[in-house]
Amino acid sequence: xxxxxxxxxxxxxxxxxxxxxxxxxxxxxxxxxxxxxxxxxxxxxxxxxxxxxxxxxxxxxxxxxxxxxxxxxxxxxxxxxxxxxxxxxxxxxxxxxxxxxxxxxxxxxxxxxxxxxxxxxxxxxxxxxxxxxxxxxxxxxxxxxxxxxxxxxxxxxxxxxxxxxxxxxxxxxxxxxxxxxxxxxxxxxxxxxxxxxxxxxxxxxxxxxxxxxxxxxxxxxxxxxxxxxxxxxxxxxxxxxxxxxxxxxxxxxxxxxxxxxxxxxxxxxxxxxxxxxxxxxxxxxxxxxxxxxxxxxxxxxxxxxxxxxxxxxxxxxxxxxxxxxxxxxxxxxxxxxxxxxxxxxxxxxxxxxxxxxxxxxxxxxxxxxxxxxxxxxxxxxxxxxxxxxxxxxxxxxxxxxxxxxxxxxxxxxxxxxxxxxxxxxxxxxxxxxxxxxxxxxxxxxxxxxxxxxxxxxxxxxxxxxxxxxxxxx
Amino acid sequence: xxxxxxxxxxxxxxxxxxxxxxxxxxxxxxxxxxxxxxxxxxxxxxxxxxxxxxxxxxxxxxxxxxxxxxxxxxxxxxxxxxxxxxxxxxxxxxxxxxxxxxxx
Numbered sequence: 001x002x003x004x005x006x007x008x009x010x011x012x013x014x015x016x017x018x019x020x021x022x023x024x025x026x027x028x029x030x031x032x033x034x035x036x037x038x039x040x041x042x043x044x045x046x047x048x049x050x051x052x053x054x055x056x057x058x059x060x061x062x063x064x065x066x067x068x069x070x071x072x073x074x075x076x077x078x079x080x081x082x083x084x085x086x087x088x089x090x091x092x093x094x095x096x097x098x099x100x101x102x103x104x105x106x107x108x109x110x111x112x113x114x115x116x117x118x119x120x121x122x123x124x125x126x127x128x129x130x131x132x133x134x135x136x137x138x139x140x141x142x143x144x145x146x147x148x149x150x151x152x153x154x155x156x157x158x159x160x161x162x163x164x165x166x167x168x169x170x171x172x173x174x175x176x177x178x179x180x181x182x183x184x185x186x187x188x189x190x191x192x193x194x195x196x197x198x199x200x201x202x203x204x205x206x207x208x209x210x211x212x213x214x215x216x217x218x219x220x221x222x223x224x225x226x227x228x229x230x231x232x233x234x235x236x237x238x239x240x241x242x243x244x245x246x247x248x249x250x251x252x253x254x255x256x257x258x259x260x261x262x263x264x265x266x267x268x269x270x271x272x273x274x275x276x277x278x279x280x281x282x283x284x285x286x287x288x289x290x291x292x293x294x295x296x297x298x299x300x301x302x303x304x305x306x307x308x309x310x311x312x313x314x315x316x317x318x319x320x321x322x323x324x325x326x327x328x329x330x331x332x333x334x335x336x337x338x339x340x341x342x343x344x345x346x347x348x349x350x351x352x353x354x355x356x357x358x359x360x361x362x363x364x365x366x367x368x369x370x371x372x373x374x375x376x377x378x379x380x381x382x383x384x385x386x387x388x389x390x391x392x393x394x395x396x397x398x399x400x401x402x403x404x405x406x407x408x409x410x411x412x413x414x415x416x417x418x419x420x421x422x423x424x425x426x427x428x429x430x431x432x433x434x435x436x437x438x439x440x441x442x443x444x445x446x447x448x449x450x451x452x453x454x455x456x457x458x459x460x461x462x463x464x465x466x467x468x469x470x471x472x473x
Numbered sequence: 474x475x476x477x478x479x480x481x482x483x484x485x486x487x488x489x490x491x492x493x494x495x496x497x498x499x500x501x502x503x504x505x506x507x508x509x510x511x512x513x514x515x516x517x518x519x520x521x522x523x524x525x526x527x528x529x530x531x532x533x534x535x536x537x538x539x540x541x542x543x544x545x546x547x548x549x550x551x552x553x554x555x556x557x558x559x560x561x562x563x564x565x566x567x568x569x570x571x572x573x574x575x576x577x
Contacts, residue, residue, distance in 0.1 A: 077569055144535075
């Protein structure tokens with residue numbers, strides 16, 4: 001790798017990104033803040049059927065929808081009489097690399113191959129790296145994955161260590177870095193040197209690849225039960241899962257299914273802190289990603305993020321780490337399914353939410369992921385103890401991220417904390433106002449865009465942005 | 474003289490990407506106090522001793538230089554010991570399912 005100097009490379013960010021994604025985002029600009037989101041996605045040419053065909057060619061998607069009879073029965077034991085919705089889970093662990101991320105990787109790698117790129121690269125410490133490496137292996141493309149993997153003492157997060165192993169098993173080069181946002185600089189160096197395709201998590205390809213998941217959830221649930229899901233719960237980090245799933249549900253006609261985003265609460269832990277890095281027992285699906293990406297999606301490694309979760313979420317809830325570990329054990333012992341933390345975050349949310357729904361209603365947890373050494377609760381909790389974190393049974397409300405993990409003593413202790421979406425929308429709009437270049441103002445086109453992006457109305461956006469401009473001006 | 478590792482061995486190199494003092498301005502203080510480090514594995518291009526400069530060819534076919542840090546490094550992550558906090562949960566919830574009526 002050529003050490004081109006931090007500032008020199010960062011100054012070339014726009015041209016490196018354009019070359020590596022093969023998309024000219026500027027042509028979609030319609031206002032000071034606004035861009036044509038739907039045209040950006042549509043211009044890729046991947047409608048649902050095309051995406052399904054591409055994914056079927058590498059055995060991605062079409063995963064089983066599994067009814068969790070025993071978990072549902074447990075919900076009904078703690079719910080009011082007549083309550084306790086049926087819980088289903090989409091077993092995405094059945095994808096080739098063990099998670100729904102294969103759907104996201106498939107279109108990117110297909111596109112890289114089609115356009116003649118010599119390889120693909122992705123900046124990711126999670127399942128997505130294994131998915132890109134797996135798809136690249138099938139396509140015969142070279143692959144480089146850049147991970148944030150270890151802290152300043154050289155200690156690797158176990159879950160990320162397992163992803164290193166998986167990526168290397170698929171024949172990828174893995175660049176492991178210590179903690180810090182300058183990972184993006186290393187990633188840009190790699191893209192510039194290799195000319196590889198940037199299989200970013202936030203391109204249109206990555207989001208369109210998830211639409212098939214929402215689509216299958218709607219179709220399979222209707223086939224099995226005669227009704228569309230009442231609630232679909234998606235584990236939420238960068239926003240792609242919520243966005244793609246909701247879009248797919250709509251394309252299948254399930255417009256009334258409520259989409260709930262669920263994240264593990266890691267409030268108080270800083271995402272760029274070397275000290276905090278190994279005190280997080282979840283490496284994704286947590287508020288450290290979901291809050292910043294919901295309130296400002298365009299913080300991504302591409303100019304316009306195709307994951308825009310505020311457009312699609314009907315609810316946003318958090319769980320504690322201990323509740324997710326508890327549900328992981330329950331899923332294994334009551335349903336015979338040993339699965340990883342990502343889907344089980346949504347499962348813990350489903351356990352709480354189903355208690356407030358009638359028994360004939362349906363909740364779908366839209367993913368599972370594989371588990372194994374490093375990802376497993378035993379690995380994470382043993383590691384947490386080594387890092388000085390208290391692990392005990394008790395009331396999960398008493399836990400404190402980075403200091404204690406409290407595993408429930410009874411299923412009735414599992415509860416979701418609702419995040420006030422109006423507050424999230426206001427944070428988004430505050431950031432939008434702050435990003436306005438000097439001398440510019442919000443046009444009607446921008447108002448329409450911000451209203452769509454926050455799922456509100458132009459008059460609401462006008463009211464809130466006027467408040468912020470009044471304060472700052 | 475230190476033992477030379479043979480050409481073609483699967484090894485890991487280590488390099489400082491950004492030393493302390495050259496890190497990005499927006500990062501927390503604890504992160505600023507440590508360098509940005511990189512570790513990459515590949516096949517050794519020419520004999521080299523641990524702790525000395527070495528060149529590798531990665532699985533993507535790139536040639537990279539760094540300090541030779543490990544030879545055929547193990548995947549050390551594991552499950553660890555069973556935890557009593559988890560191993561009793563199955564029996565607890567099965568007992569709740571056997572109980573009659575609401576158990577809240």
